[in-house]
Amino acid sequence: MNGITLLTVDIVTIAFARAIMQMMLGGLLLYMGIRQFNQGAARWWALGFFVNGLSLFAFSFDVPEAWSIVRNTFNHLSMGVASVFFLMGFWRFGQQPINSWLLIVLMAFPLTSIIAWELLWPNARFRVLCTASGQVLYFIALQQILAQPFRIEYARIYRRLRYVVVVYIIIFVWAYASIAQLLPTTAVTSLNYHRSIFSIASLLFMLTLAVGCLALKFTSLAIRNADLAMHDWLTGLLNRRGFFHEIESNQQVKGGDRKITALLAIDIDRFKKINDAQGHAAGDQVLQYVSERLKLYDSENRIIARMGGEEFLITLFDTSQEDAIKLAEELRQQFAQNRVALSNQQSVRLTISIGVHEVSQQEHIEQSLAHADEALYAAKRQGRNRVILSKTEQKD
Numbered sequence: 223m224n225g226i227t228l229l230t231v232d233i234v235t236i237a238f239a240r241a242i243m244q245m246m247l248g249g250l251l252l253y254m255g256i257r258q259f260n261q262g263a264a265r266w267w268a269l270g271f272f273v274n275g276l277s278l279f280a281f282s283f284d285v286p287e288a289w290s291i292v293r294n295t296f297n298h299l300s301m302g303v304a305s306v307f308f309l310m311g312f313w314r315f316g317q318q319p320i321n322s323w324l325l326i327v328l329m330a331f332p333l334t335s336i337i338a339w340e341l342l343w344p345n346a347r348f349r350v351l352c353t354a355s356g357q358v359l360y361f362i363a364l365q366q367i368l369a370q371p372f373r374i375e376y377a378r379i380y381r382r383l384r385y386v387v388v389v390y391i392i393i394f395v396w397a398y399a400s401i402a403q404l405l406p407t408t409a410v411t412s413l414n415y416h417r418s419i420f421s422i423a424s425l426l427f428m429l430t431l432a433v434g435c436l437a438l439k440f441t442s443l444a445i446r447n448a449d450l451a452m453h454d455w456l457t458g459l460l461n462r463r464g465f466f467h468e469i470e471s472n473q474q475v476k477g478g479d480r481k482i483t484a485l486l487a488i489d490i491d492r493f494k495k496i497n498d499a500q501g502h503a504a505g506d507q508v509l510q511y512v513s514e515r516l517k518l519y520d521s522e523n524r525i526i527a528r529m530g531g532e533e534f535l536i537t538l539f540d541t542s543q544e545d546a547i548k549l550a551e552e553l554r555q556q557f558a559q560n561r562v563a564l565s566n567q568q569s570v571r572l573t574i575s576i577g578v579h580e581v582s583q584q585e586h587i588e589q590s591l592a593h594a595d596e597a598l599y600a601a602k603r604q605g606r607n608r609v610i611l612s613k614t615e616q617k618d
């Protein structure tokens with residue numbers, strides 16, 4: 223036995239096995255798409271695997287000569303359609319805009335290949351090269367999309383998929399150059415040798431792509447669960463846990479260049495009375511109302527959280543003490559001036575008390591929180607509906 227025989231594989235059987243595998247992976251993605259969030263992306267990917275699988279099925283069966291045109295048309299067009307579906311999936315997943323022109327160009331390649339090189343001027347070599355060029359464009363576009371992970375958590379999977387795509391582009395170009403007989407063939411590098419390596423490479427590539435898509439789906443699920451655990455279900459604001467996580471990631475990601483300068487501990491006055499008089503559901507509405515108003519003040523250098531019950535916290539980065547007090551006073555007045563309309567046709571008057579604490583550099587966040595709380599309790603003791611600066615800040 224020589225090396226050539228060892229490296230030659232049954233290409234049709236591999237294509238058939240790949241078709242079945244892709245159908246199964248497509249089914250799995252479809253199932254995940256139905257069951258989980260970010261379902262749009264998984265459905266596009268599933269369609270991509272299905273259509274690509276169908277094109278391989280078409281390739282796997284011998285058809286009478288008269289039918290070969292149908293088979294070729296199906297084979298070429300389905301390759302184009304599958305690449306469109308894959309790109310749609312990645313755009314959807316990455317929340318990126320869809321580039322319709324690219325999709326049209328991608329479909330123009332197999333269409334030209336069939337109309338020009340199958341129907342008008344039959345030329346198998348040009349036909350293969352034309353569709354393959356469209357596929358190269360698709361791989362380059364995919365590579366580009368994977369260069370822009372929209373969340374840090376996906377960066378590693380995107381990076382690995384990118385490497386795989388680059389390697390596959392090289393193998394793909396090499397294989398199609400040989401299929402179109404653009405490369406010199408010798409006894410060792412026969413056409414079958416090229417095709418064997420290419421079919422195995424394609425099998426591995428599609429498997430890696432499928433594993434990558436599944437990994438992205440699992441990661442998105444994990445992210446969603448983590449997000450849910452960090453947010454308050456009633457108001458959508460960060461909860462206590464989310465607040466600490468944000469503070470931690472701010473220190474890690476920003477390397478400390480963004481400094482917490484002030485905390486505003488905010489508490490609704492006599493909230494229990496609203497609950498008792500209007501019912502718990504009305505109390506919930508009031509909490510939602512307060513949260514929505516606070517969200518209006520959200521910005522790059524602020525973190526807004528519901529720390530528990532009717533207590534909220536605004537963390538200010540790189541903000542002067544005067545601006546922190548000004549913001550607190552503005553918030554207090556805003557709430558005092560407006561009544562909250564409830565769904566039971568009633569309305570309630572609302573006031574808030576705020577404790578402001580200027581954070582010093584050496585202070586631990588827990589200490590800062592305690593100081594802000596002390597100022598808040600002082601505001602309550604002094605009659606509510608007021609802004610009080612923490613003791614450490616009161617100069618005389």
Ligand SMILES: Nc1nc2c(ncn2[C@@H]2O[C@H](COP(=O)(O)OP(=O)(O)OP(=O)(O)O)[C@@H](O)[C@H]2O)c(=O)[nH]1
Pocket residue numbers: 456489490491492493494495497501502503504505506509530531532602606
């Ligand atoms: N509706 C509703 N009530 C809540 C929720 N979380 C906590 N509470 C209620 O908030 C009330 C807080 O009451 P207190 O701690 O006595 O404070 P308060 O009545 O606001 O009085 P002061 O803070 O002293 O002005 C309690 O009755 C809790 O049951 C919630 O998610 N929804």
